[in-house]
Amino acid sequence: MKAQLFITCLAEQFFPGVLEKMVALLEKLGVEPVFPTEQTCCGQPLYNSGFQEQARQLAIKWLDTFSQSDLPVVSPSGSCVDMVRHHYPALFPPGTSEHSRAVDLAGRTYEFSEFLVHQLGQIDVGAVFPHRVTYHASCHLLRGLGVRQEPLQLLQAVHGLELLPLDGTETCCGFGGVFSVVYPEVSRAMLQDKVNHILESGAEAVVASDAGCLMNIAGGLHRVGSPVRAMHLIEVLASGINLD
Amino acid sequence: MQKSQLQSSQKKISQPIEFGAYSEHVPGQIPSALKYATGRFMEQRAASLDELPDWEALRQAGSAIRLHTLENLDFYLEKLEQQVIAAGGQVHWAKDAADACEIVLELARQHAVKRAVKVKSMATEEIGLNHALQEAGIEVVETDLGEYIIQLMGTGPSHIVAPAVHLKKEQIAEVFSQEFGIEAPTDPVQLTAIARQALREKFLAADLGISGANFLVAETGTLVIVTNEGNGRMCTTLPDVHVAVAGIDKVVPDWESLSVLLKLLPRSGAGQKITVYTSFITGPRRAKDEHGPSEFHLVLLDNGRSRILQDPGGRETLKCIRCGSCLNICPVYRNVGGYAYGWFISGPIGAIFTPQILGVQQASELPFASSLCGACDEVCPVKVPITKILLHLRRRVVEGDGYELAVVAPPLRAAAALGRQALGTAWLYRLGGRLLPWLQIPWLRAGWLSKLPPPLNRWTKVRPLPAFQARFRKWWKRRQQVSTGDQP
């Protein structure tokens, strides 16, 4: 089986390790990744800021890039997949080629955990991570895509991992894309709540499936001097496995 | 800030609402008080939903009922009017806030009203009715305990269902002490007893009762009011004249649809299966020897709702039944409180209602006062697609649409277009990825960028940025070369 990689702009800039592990993990699970090099950004930041016309242009570019092949698309970010799945079709008038391509790609673009569980039927990938871990449910993954159980199922199957509950696991961390810089003090308050809950959970690591949340939470933990690591789900799933 | 908040709700707001500026200096007690109160509301809500066999089906039915009503609103408004008149009531139509105030003032004049008592009504806050009546020398007393308290304090509501939820009992005791010239205790039970007695006198002396409406049933011309305290009954039974002011979006087709909405409203708002009192009032009293007002007046308020109705992207805003559960779940609201939203209606529903009524020129900050987390969409009992409407309004602010011109200046829009072109041009984007790790060096410390110059400091003042380290494409290329056998 082959799949196209949609690496996302934030993960590309800030979490290259996650992308490398995603590639290795997919290969181990029998998926041959393909990387369309023309990809840039799906346009979500512009769309969420109200620049729908600009977002539409980026969407066209994204569609041009990924519609070159019929292969499914896999991404490490729930919010980017939500953009493609729910907002792309609405950006184009029905009947246009952009619209039909958007609908087509919306139907075959997956976030990583839903791809593993539903497309590959994989829950136990053989990962080993003997630590206390808690899970932050990213908003767009949870409410946008309806991906609620899959990351938990994957984490629970990791050998040695102790999954601890997180108070307010479904509460927004305060990233919200441009929101974090438009209203930084509100973002700060929300981040503080999230960091406090993480510290109260007793976990050594907090796992999320979205680069935006991770940037925000990792930065928040660092600023209070906490040793708790913010990790991407993929990093945990790639732990303790021989990926070569 | 609080006094100006009250003033602005009494007159048409002329200054832009400054959510951002307010949010930078939120008084410390507000988030803690709100988190406690809204947390309790949500616990109660969850418990009350657990007992219901199918909450989702109920929500879907509620949403369908509201949408159907809005799509046939003219029909139902005329039906409502016809029925209220047949029941002996009178119906007045108000295009806007000034119209509505004038209608009530005229009625008050006709009846030589000196003292009015009011049930909590968001519509009357929207039009600034208290101020208009007080200017005409009429005493207006808010009788909902929370509203009574904030009226004494000279401030506005911080939550749409529990207006005084941000206050401490010591503050309330202080204001009672001043008002009654006593040493008021801080015990809530005793404070309530003081209010009961004081307001009882007002109820008995009032010549006008003013209410809003939770629902208006078109089928029979019936006004529905839900309260827990009993002040709704007092205001609509004791004075001889009763005036109800309600938005045209409060119409419900019939009693059957009403029963669905009455199952949704109290559970969503405060986790109650039903409020203590639900009044169903159809016209004035029928005979002289009955209790109740001899005159019933219904004022139907447009004030911009017909414009929202016209916009398919915003229409569902009017489905709202004012339960407050979107406020209770919203992490933004819980951290800033109601005053930040600049008008009588706050939280997620405020962020979409206010810009559509007052226009995005005055309320351009509100559609952005959200991280788009979507929690509000999930809890709304009538499925108002709040997040979708926020995005719709953000576009209106930034690009303008058929309803309003853009607020964002052309230079910023041009900058965004340039930015998009750079972002969308693959070689430029890749070049940026290769340059940023070098450009960041002056600020890079141990893998973090903790202090960046403006405008990036808007991020770093709250938390550091991880280092820019785009290396995937190089890694991928090398990997491809290895596997395609650049090897002997």
Add this chain to the structure above:
Amino acid sequence: MSEKSRSAVLDAVRGALQRQPGDSLAERLPVLSSRQAASQAQELQLLIDEIQKLSGHAQMISSSQVAAALAGLVRTYQVKQAVLWDTPLLQQLGLAARLTDLGVRVVPAHSDKQMLSECDLGITEADFALPETGTLGLLSNAERPRLVSLLPRLHLAIMRPAALRADLHQVFAEARTHAYLILISGPSRTSDIEMTPTLGVHGPRDVHVWVLETDL
């Protein structure tokens, strides 16, 4: 002015919806199934339980127990003045006379509101009862004045089992033709001060419901 406003508003609404005057409804509304009642005994027990949960008091009572129960109430709540609905059932139970015997001043239901406000006890019937939520439904007319269940600090509602209804739907089906209905679920309450529950804000602080064991 109002006529101009009326057309302005209705025209704006029709314009927004692109509808013409006289256009019919676009579609039918969904109908949800309503609750089915269990046995009468179960419904009554549910009603009593739910009322107690709301800090009200509810009990089954036979007509021979009424006198003693009334005396108990008068004593416990120190009732000095009372007002009653003027209905056949309450007359049959001879409540006014019993109260007078107990030294309670009974004022006519059509006394002025000041007098009614000074009553400690208001006695009504309940025209409807909803067990699921512990709710009483009271209609209003000349013999059922509204203030009797509102002004006094103690409200006593006497009902027949026949008042039971399974669901709001059934209550509405009957009440929709009446000019007034009040649904009462427990005593008056608020949590407006620091979320502290407090009873008896404006309406009665105490609600007692007596369900007559046999229909009279």
